[in-house]
Amino acid sequence: MSKDIKQRFWKELADNPYLMVALDAGHAHAIPMTAQLDKDNDGYFHFFHAKSGRLAAGGRAMAQYVAKGHDLFACVSGTLTPVTERATIDKYWSKPVEAWYEGGKDDPDLLMLRFDLDDAEIWTAEAGIKGLFRLMTGSTVKEGELGSYAEVAL
Secondary structure, eight states: OHHHHHHHHHHHHHHSOEEEEEESSSSOOOEEEEOEEETTEEEEEEEEEETTSTTTTOEEEEEEEEOTTSOEEEEEEEEEEEEOOHHHHHHHOOHHHHTTOTTGGGOTTEEEEEEEEEEEEEEEOOOOHHHHHHHHHTOOOOTTSSOOEEEEEO
16 A cells, blocks of 8 residues: 555645645744656655755755645655756756746756655545545544555655
């Protein structure tokens, strides 16, 4: 099951690449970020950020994810590291990214971060007939009747 739920997470993230990301250290709130996915690698993704932003220092981080249909939720842990290779910036550059940086790829505040993934906890919310019946009647819901859960290495 963990393989299936992991594959579903990657599919959902490709369709809706928006996460809330925060560094583990300190008390700073998470901020919305757009994951730049590499279709050939599922061990990391990238974010465009600002050198003046709260994630710029890098380090241990957590990302929270909710699928469009609110039927998959994930908490992802990993490490943010600044990327300086122009080829990587070029690979993920797009018109929507350009809109955030007045100086384009040469904007002095432009920062790319690589999020190397460690693991995740993933939940699905898929109520079967039994689960829905139990909810409607106030009966005790049994594990697995409203979805699934897995801890997965990424």
